[in-house]
Amino acid sequence: MSTNTSDIRSSYAYKTGTNRLGLWLFLLSDAFVFAGLLVSRFYLLGNTRPHLEQTLGLIVTVLLLVSSFFMNRAETAIAHGDQKTFLNGTLITLILGVVFLVGVVGVEWQLAPFSASDGAHGAVFYMMTGMHAFHVLTGVIFLAIVYRNGRKGLYSAEKHWQVEAAAVYWHFIDVVWIFFYPALYLIGTVAG
Amino acid sequence: MANQKVKLFSLSFFRGVVFQVLGTLAGMGLVMLIRLLMGLPAWKAEPVWVGGAFVGVFAFLIGAGAFSDWAKMAFGEDVPEHIETDPNQPGWAKYFHISYDHKIIGIQYGVTSIVLLALAGTFALIFRTELAAAGLQVVELDMFNTLIGLHGMVMIASILLGVGAMSNYLVPLLIGASDMAFPRLNAFAYWINVPGALLVVSSLFLGGFDTGWTGYPPLSARAPLGMQMFFMGVYFIGFSSILGSLNIIVTTLRMRAKGMGFMRMPIFVWAAVSTALISLTATQLIGLSFQMVMFQRLFGMGFFDPAKGGNVILFQHLFWFYSHPAVYVFILPGLGIISELLPVFVRKPLFGYKWIAMSSLGIALVGFFVWAHHMFTSGMAEYLRVPFMYSTMLVAVPTGVKFFSWVGTMWRGKMTFETPMLFTLGAVSIFLLGGLTGPPNATVATDLHLHDTYWIVGHFHATMFGGFIFPFFAALYYWFPKITGKMYNEKLGKWHFWLMFPAFYVQSLGQMRVGLLGMRRRIADYDPALNFDFSHLLITIAGFVIAIAVTIFIINVIQSLKKGEVAPNNPWNSRSPEFFLPSPAPEHNYADHPFEVVGEPYDYGLADAPFVKFDAAPETAAD
Amino acid sequence: MKHFILVAVLVAILTVLVGFGLDTIGLMPELASLQGVFIDQLFRMHIWVISFLFALIIGFMLYSIIVFRRKEGEQGDGDHFEGHAGLEIAWTIVPLGIVMYFAFLGSTALAETRRADPNAYNITVTGQQWSWRFDYTDYGFSSDELRLPADRQTLLMLTSTDVIHSFWVPEFRVKQDALPGEGMERELRITPTELGRYKVRCAELCGTQHAYMLADVFVVEPEEFDEWAEEQLKGVSDDPVERGEVWFGQFGCTACHSIDGSDKVGPTWMGLYGKEEILADGATLIVDDAYLFESIREPQAKIVEGFETVIMPPTGASMSDQQIQDVIEFIKSLGE
Numbered sequence A: 001m002s003t004n005t006s007d008i009r010s011s012y013a014y015k016t017g018t019n020r021l022g023l024w025l026f027l028l029s030d031a032f033v034f035a036g037l038l039v040s041r042f043y044l045l046g047n048t049r050p051h052l053e054q055t056l057g058l059i060v061t062v063l064l065l066v067s068s069f070f071m072n073r074a075e076t077a078i079a080h081g082d083q084k085t086f087l088n089g090t091l092i093t094l095i096l097g098v099v100f101l102v103g104v105v106g107v108e109w110q111l112a113p114f115s116a117s118d119g120a121h122g123a124v125f126y127m128m129t130g131m132h133a134f135h136v137l138t139g140v141i142f143l144a145i146v147y148r149n150g151r152k153g154l155y156s157a158e159k160h161w162q163v164e165a166a167a168v169y170w171h172f173i174d175v176v177w178i179f180f181y182p183a184l185y186l187i188g189t190v191a192g
Numbered sequence B: 001m002a003n004q005k006v007k008l009f010s011l012s013f014f015r016g017v018v019f020q021v022l023g024t025l026a027g028m029g030l031v032m033l034i035r036l037l038m039g040l041p042a043w044k045a046e047p048v049w050v051g052g053a054f055v056g057v058f059a060f061l062i063g064a065g066a067f068s069d070w071a072k073m074a075f076g077e078d079v080p081e082h083i084e085t086d087p088n089q090p091g092w093a094k095y096f097h098i099s100y101d102h103k104i105i106g107i108q109y110g111v112t113s114i115v116l117l118a119l120a121g122t123f124a125l126i127f128r129t130e131l132a133a134a135g136l137q138v139v140e141l142d143m144f145n146t147l148i149g150l151h152g153m154v155m156i157a158s159i160l161l162g163v164g165a166m167s168n169y170l171v172p173l174l175i176g177a178s179d180m181a182f183p184r185l186n187a188f189a190y191w192i193n194v195p196g197a198l199l200v201v202s203s204l205f206l207g208g209f210d211t212g213w214t215g216y217p218p219l220s221a222r223a224p225l226g227m228q229m230f231f232m233g234v235y236f237i238g239f240s241s242i243l244g245s246l247n248i249i250v251t252t253l254r255m256r257a258k259g260m261g262f263m264r265m266p267i268f269v270w271a272a273v274s275t276a277l278i279s280l281t282a283t284q285l286i287g288l289s290f291q292m293v294m295f296q297r298l299f300g301m302g303f304f305d306p307a308k309g310g311n312v313i314l315f316q317h318l319f320w321f322y323s324h325p326a327v328y329v330f331i332l333p334g335l336g337i338i339s340e341l342l343p344v345f346v347r348k349p350l351f352g353y354k355w356i357a358m359s360s361l362g363i364a365l366v367g368f369f370v371w372a373h374h375m376f377t378s379g380m381a382e383y384l385r386v387p388f389m390y391s392t393m394l395v396a397v398p399t400g401v402k403f404f405s406w407v408g409t410m411w412r413g414k415m416t417f418e419t420p421m422l423f424t425l426g427a428v429s430i431f432l433l434g435g436l437t438g439p440p441n442a443t444v445a446t447d448l449h450l451h452d453t454y455w456i457v458g459h460f461h462a463t464m465f466g467g468f469i470f471p472f473f474a475a476l477y478y479w480f481p482k483i484t485g486k487m488y489n490e491k492l493g494k495w496h497f498w499l500m501f502p503a504f505y506v507q508s509l510g511q512m513r514v515g516l517l518g519m520r521r522r523i524a525d526y527d528p529a530l531n532f533d534f535s536h537l538l539i540t541i542a543g544f545v546i547a548i549a550v551t552i553f554i555i556n557v558i559q560s561l562k563k564g565e566v567a568p569n570n571p572w573n574s575r576s577p578e579f580f581l582p583s584p585a586p587e588h589n590y591a592d593h594p595f596e597v598v599g600e601p602y603d604y605g606l607a608d609a610p611f612v613k614f615d616a617a618p619e620t621a622a623d
Numbered sequence C: 001m002k003h004f005i006l007v008a009v010l011v012a013i014l015t016v017l018v019g020f021g022l023d024t025i026g027l028m029p030e031l032a033s034l035q036g037v038f039i040d041q042l043f044r045m046h047i048w049v050i051s052f053l054f055a056l057i058i059g060f061m062l063y064s065i066i067v068f069r070r071k072e073g074e075q076g077d078g079d080h081f082e083g084h085a086g087l088e089i090a091w092t093i094v095p096l097g098i099v100m101y102f103a104f105l106g107s108t109a110l111a112e113t114r115r116a117d118p119n120a121y122n123i124t125v126t127g128q129q130w131s132w133r134f135d136y137t138d139y140g141f142s143s144d145e146l147r148l149p150a151d152r153q154t155l156l157m158l159t160s161t162d163v164i165h166s167f168w169v170p171e172f173r174v175k176q177d178a179l180p181g182e183g184m185e186r187e188l189r190i191t192p193t194e195l196g197r198y199k200v201r202c203a204e205l206c207g208t209q210h211a212y213m214l215a216d217v218f219v220v221e222p223e224e225f226d227e228w229a230e231e232q233l234k235g236v237s238d239d240p241v242e243r244g245e246v247w248f249g250q251f252g253c254t255a256c257h258s259i260d261g262s263d264k265v266g267p268t269w270m271g272l273y274g275k276e277e278i279l280a281d282g283a284t285l286i287v288d289d290a291y292l293f294e295s296i297r298e299p300q301a302k303i304v305e306g307f308e309t310v311i312m313p314p315t316g317a318s319m320s321d322q323q324i325q326d327v328i329e330f331i332k333s334l335g336e
């Protein structure tokens, strides 16, 4: 490694590239948990699904999808140096995320006519939504950190790796839900 | 400076342990409080202990300081690239501290691995004494069951840490990087093992568990409290595997020296990356399966409870989806070490470099599609057995490529037999024995007889000793001078080998023999009518001889550290770049001596064909 | 070339030594079932291939170690060659062929072990911690020992009341786990060929007493089997106490309860009736018929102090009221 390469390697851009690779590998790894949960769901419940509140499910799903749109907007904004749109987008995403959490954990969990210990349906439903909600929660915390640091002006068009990471993570959580929603709410006949 | 007293509490390790104890108590209190608020009686052993243990792990990490830099980063503060070591403390103290230096982390992994090896080995010696004769003499039935399970899992943890030791210490050195891509993550991945291992061992004192290392429900769903500690400890150790392997992959892809194409990487790096691909992904599934049993016990979630519509086979699928590929995690680095060391001591190029590199990847990938061969008699869906037999058999092919290529490497060389080479050759023969006993297990029909017998026990001890234990010792002897700056004692090294090698054959062949004749696994007592006493006695004696050999190794290390000869830079006349650095290797590796790759790594026998060219010759800088 | 001839000789000698050596000492226990014939044949082929491959690689290695070692005073490195694509391809293809062939043999042997005889008669095998029960469903009686007529296929349906067990008689070779849960019955076919006495050995770790989860197996002449079945059918006895003792053995209560006051996993039955029992929640009661009945039908209803960690299996659910009543009489006979 000549001095030349080592200069390139200590640059912010090269390090961001390294970080990006690390993040994607982490998501790949995490995807295996969710895949395992999906497999368990079909293994145990087959072509049946738990009895759930359809309207609520649809609402929270739409909210989560919309939040991804705002997250994307925030990220594009900071890449162009637009602090205001960036901050607003992050805040909206964060709020939508919290509403999603309240919707699933605060409302759906209470409305469900079964509990976690009521057989395989309950177990699968609470495990899947719980693991997903846990990820949403970490995403929300991540967004809060990004928002706070953003207000302090720590991000710029050139240096905003943390924003990118939060955004990618958020989209990942969103994509997971795109698989979970039909698996829990749409596929199969109601039972349990 | 070395005389300076060290305050115990200033060491990350001790601070972590104290925090873990306090954290556990606090966590227990917290759970009791929540239970009170929910209108339940405060004390119920299981949730209280589990909650406490969970909080305790994080308390350890906070106490040790593994989160400090990340917390600062989250608050937008700058953090330094490296932790500077306090020059006022003795040399050993830095190993008890959080460090970001991959070499220190590698050593931390290695020492922890050997500690766990000794612990798990001691468990084995205890239950082997019980098995030396029919009847019950030494331990009670429940204790026996706990001991075999702990022996298995602590050994596996020891292997995972040993793999971490080798890939952490070696990969950056071999590819010419000054450190790993994510030094903080690297430190975190090591330190989470410590509270995790403490939890696993604590199960011994919390009622134990009677399921073996596989933890199959429904038995694990009704085992004593120790089961939960076992599950949780393994869960955290799993995180270490995941994060550590992520780091290895990124480091290899982003930090190689100039000119080092993929086909010019030292062969161990290929092995480490293939290994990392497995542990990065598959580990999640053992975590999930254990988590599901834990939740079944804590919240009554009926995943594996037949009374609630659960299914016990599901657990086995999830568990083996990790635990089969994991066996290739155990061996690929070891096989990489064999490929790395053979050319040096044969003085000949590695035969078929590309084929060996690709076979590692091949084993890793095929390894993902064979898990159900552990379930041929389990009552899983019938139609799965034949396809899994075919896929399992496939693994023999890339493994065979390695063996034949090693033979090609040895052919017409000029071999010498220093201790590392002895262990390498021993590894080849033992792993061959283990590998070749795989296909009869993979063939469904014969497995109907072999499953859950000591034949299997013999099979996997041979694969693990040949694929990990022997190569690991080879690597420790080989890089000992580079790690410590001292030479080890060759005579003790030879004693170590010549005790362990034959003893191992006795142990493993003995296990296979009684297994075929009808000795089941995981039994504390066997039918005296079967006449196994003598074979079992031999196995037990062999186990003790292995323990003596390992003890000799430990003595050798301690003695050589104290008064070993000062090691030259390149005692093996190797072409690998780290042997051009001074011994012990300097803190930032090649920062002062960057190099460029100009040739092939294993061109032994070709004069004037260097592998690497240094910008400034480090030999002169070193002495 | 000289080297290769020498190695070939070495490998041949090693193969024959290892292969014949293993053949002579005999690796497998006595063979007593038709299914096992196919398994032993295949295993023997495996052993020969293993012997050859082991000899092949060890032969080359030993030869290299002896002939190609660095001799006293020798300088320099070995020959420089980096590989040989033809060889690599060869030793990829040939093993591939071998293992695929073996997998094929494996599937045909598996099919042989599962070949169904329409005249097979049925036995339901129930595993529970830590005993076996055999229900002769074609005849309508149960037993704690497995008695099979020689040379006729038996279809075993395996289930479990609690955790996973595994049915294995080493002399029959074949093995199958017994799983708890509805719809989880698994089948195993056995055609015993040798008269004699064997043992079922539970092969899946199932808790404390797993090592001792054994049951007797007798392979007898068909006539002898018919006699025995008739005897079983005649009913056990007119005396409820005697019947109770039989159920005590048959339903596996022996695994956990002693009748002589000694320690086992569960409370002893000696002097149980009429004694004051302390429960896990601190309550006390006098042991009477109703309590015993409940303890057997629904073991979890009241837990005895000191036995909180062991779960008594719900075997009682599958016992008739009369059988439970018999057991109670039996307990009474053990003193108050």
Ligand code: HEA
Pocket: B214, B327, B328, B330, B331, B373, B374, B392, B393, B395, B396, B397, B399, B400, B401, B403, B432, B434, B435, B436, B437, B438, B439, B441, B442, B443, B447, B450, B451, B452, B456, B459, B460, B463, B464, B467, C053, C057, C094, C095, C096, C098, C099
């Ligand atoms: C380091 C660990 C390791 C390794 C490398 C292996 C390697 C292999 N294992 Fe093993 N195995 C274990 C560790 C390992 N195993 C453990 C721990 C268990 C028990 C788990 C438990 O229940 O607790 C187990 C159990 C186990 C079973 C389940 C048995 C049972 O419980 O019923 C099976 C079944 O298929 C199996 C098969 C194989 C095969 C086919 C290989 C192959 O990868 C071997 C390939 C290598 C060779 C074949 C030799 C070299 C090749 C040649 C010389 C080429 C020519 C060869 C031929 C033509 C055959 N193993």
Ligand code: HEA
Pocket: B117, B118, B119, B120, B121, B122, B124, B125, B128, B148, B149, B151, B152, B153, B155, B156, B159, B211, B212, B213, B214, B457, B461, B464, B465, B469, B507, B520, B521, B522, B523, B539, B542, B543, B544, B546, B547, B548, B550, B551, B554
């Ligand atoms: C790396 C993996 C590894 C290693 C090295 C070993 C090493 C040994 N193993 Fe085992 N073993 C497993 C992995 C391993 N094992 C696994 C995964 C299982 C399955 C568990 C299950 O079924 O759930 C198993 C199961 C198993 C069984 C089957 C138990 C049963 O089913 O009932 C047996 C029985 O003989 C056994 C024996 C031994 C013996 C005698 C050794 C000996 O080689 C041990 C030698 C001793 C040492 C290496 C310790 C030396 C150190 C000291 C004595 C301390 C000295 C200290 C100082 C000087 C400071 N092991």
Ligand code: CUA
Pocket: C127, C128, C130, C164, C165, C166, C202, C203, C204, C205, C206, C207, C210, C211, C213
């Ligand atoms: Cu039943 Cu082991």
Ligand SMILES: [Cu+2]
Pocket: B323, B324, B325, B327, B371, B373, B374
């Ligand atoms: Cu496997």
